Amino acid sequence: MQSKEKKEKEAHKFWNTQPVPQNESDVQEDGVIEHKEVSDIKQEPYKLPSDFEWYLVDINNEKDRTDVYTLLSQNYVEDSDAVFRFDYSPEFLQWALQPPGWKQDWHLGVRVASNKKIVAFISGIPANLSVHESKLHLVEINFLCVHKKLRSKRLAPVLIKEITRRVNLTGIFQAVYTAGVNLPTPISICRYFHRPLNPKKLCEVGFSQLPHNTTMASHIKKYKLDVSFLNLQPMQEGDVSQVTALLNEFLSQFEFHQVFSEEEVRHMMLPIKDVVFSYVAKDENDNVTDFTAFYSLPSSIARNPKHTHIHAAYLFYYAPKGLGKDQTRSRHLMNDTLILAKQANFDVVNCLGLSHNQQFLDELKFGKGDGYLHYYLYNYRCKTIQPEQMGLVML
Numbered sequence: 500m501q502s503k504e505k506k507e508k509e510a511h512k513f514w515n516t517q518p519v520p521q522n523e524s525d526v527q528e529d530g531v532i533e534h535k536e537v538s539d540i541k542q543e544p545y546k547l548p549s550d551f552e553w554y555l556v557d558i559n560n561e562k563d564r565t566d567v568y569t570l571l572s573q574n575y576v577e578d579s580d581a582v583f584r585f586d587y588s589p590e591f592l593q594w595a596l597q598p599p600g601w602k603q604d605w606h607l608g609v610r611v612a613s614n615k616k617i618v619a620f621i622s623g624i625p626a627n628l629s630v631h632e633s634k635l636h637l638v639e640i641n642f643l644c645v646h647k648k649l650r651s652k653r654l655a656p657v658l659i660k661e662i663t664r665r666v667n668l669t670g671i672f673q674a675v676y677t678a679g680v681n682l683p684t685p686i687s688i689c690r691y692f693h694r695p696l697n698p699k700k701l702c703e704v705g706f707s708q709l710p711h712n713t714t715m716a717s718h719i720k721k722y723k724l725d726v727s728f729l730n731l732q733p734m735q736e737g738d739v740s741q742v743t744a745l746l747n748e749f750l751s752q753f754e755f756h757q758v759f760s761e762e763e764v765r766h767m768m769l770p771i772k773d774v775v776f777s778y779v780a781k782d783e784n785d786n787v788t789d790f791t792a793f794y795s796l797p798s799s800i801a802r803n804p805k806h807t808h809i810h811a812a813y814l815f816y817y818a819p820k821g822l823g824k825d826q827t828r829s830r831h832l833m834n835d836t837l838i839l840a841k842q843a844n845f846d847v848v849n850c851l852g853l854s855h856n857q858q859f860l861d862e863l864k865f866g867k868g869d870g871y872l873h874y875y876l877y878n879y880r881c882k883t884i885q886p887e888q889m890g891l892v893m894l
């Protein structure tokens with residue numbers, strides 16, 4: 500074996516045993532890696548280290564919801580300096596974990612057996628994806644978290660194997676997941692972009708820096724938003740069917756994208772206070788012409804005397820009139836999205852450099868972030884997807 504390949508093998512003791520491509524040269528064409536049947540899947544859960552037990556979280560139960568929220572708010576994803584940490588709200592988790600077809604069996608916690616404290620979590624939700632020419636019914640895996648005091652004890656692989664087993668028992672053998680870290684083997688790598696709405700606060704908390712030779716006054720002025728172009732109104736129940744059609748048509752331009760049913764759009768896209776914000780523009784016949792949505796994902800700030808959180812809006816899905824062929828329309832839609840996020844008191848709008856986002860990032864003054872999001876498929880080979888061909892946004 501070549502020494503570089505050998506090193507890669509040794510570097511991923513767990514992922515080297517899983518049905519994922521070990522490197523890009525493993526992917527000549529798309530397709531399932533391991534063919535399995537439900538009858539091949541073992542009935543018994545994987546063993547946890549003694550002192551721990553599996554626990555199915557009831558996300559509709561206030562205590563369980565608070566316990567998962569507490570685990571994530573104290574132990575979930577941080578920036579490299581451990582200053583900013585994602586602070587998904589309990590209401591957000593309740594929404595995110597229960598799209599149509601959700602299963603409590605896939606809201607998997609680990610508790611300390613003696614005091615019942617939840618110390619690890621992983622979740623799956625069902626979804627339909629279109630990947631190149633194929634349709635995949637799979638799960639989206641999200642919210643993998645191990646308590647800081649239990650890190651590096653190989654608990655994450657047990658969580659991943661156990662949720663895989665539970666999903667496999669329902670006849671689903673593929674998953675999609677994202678991570679900041681590089682694992683074997685990303686199908687796409689998308690950069691984060693940030694559009695300041697409250698530039699002064701972002702400087703105060705160290706999220707951004709005041710550029711050299713710039714005064715705060717001119718920095719603030721740079722990010723002012725005044726002109727709006729479309730008469731965006733909050734999306735309502737009556738818009739679900741038209742938004743579904745418009746969004747699916749927009750997404751179908753990309754090599755990799757989610758395919759939404761009306762029920763999924765109803766659940767995922769209708770506004771929920773402080774969780775998800777969505778808007779439509781309509782023509783004179785009351786037909787939906789444009790759609791845009793963002794979700795609220797604050798980050799807590801460690802050790803700051805003045806501010807406890809950055810209130811970030813994450814660009815979720817959108818579909819402009821003309822499906823992005825009219826770039827000016829796309830920019831107008833996004834400009835108005837920024838104005839609505841500002842009115843809702845967000846400090847920043849974050850997004851990934853995927854799908855058609857390049858059409859507006861520079862013009863609307865999004866800055867390049869340090870972070871990259873890696874997309875992965877489990878048990879499915881997929882030729883590399885360029886960011887501008889990526890049409891899946893996860894929470």
Ligand SMILES: CC(C)(COP(=O)(O)OP(=O)(O)OC[C@H]1O[C@@H](n2cnc3c(N)ncnc32)[C@H](O)[C@@H]1OP(=O)(O)O)[C@@H](O)C(=O)NCCC(=O)NCCS
Pocket residue numbers: 510511512513514515574575576577642643644645646649650651652653654655656677678679680682
């Ligand atoms: C991600 C996390 C659960 C991993 O747990 P850990 O205690 O650090 O690592 P463990 O010893 O249990 O397991 C290590 C294995 O998990 C893999 N792993 C680490 N992060 C991973 C991720 N985000 N997704 C999938 N696998 C991951 C490692 O690559 C390693 O496998 P390898 O030897 O094949 O490379 C933990 O670091 C954590 O909770 N971090 C903060 C939240 C977070 O980043 N969650 C993931 C969001 S995508």
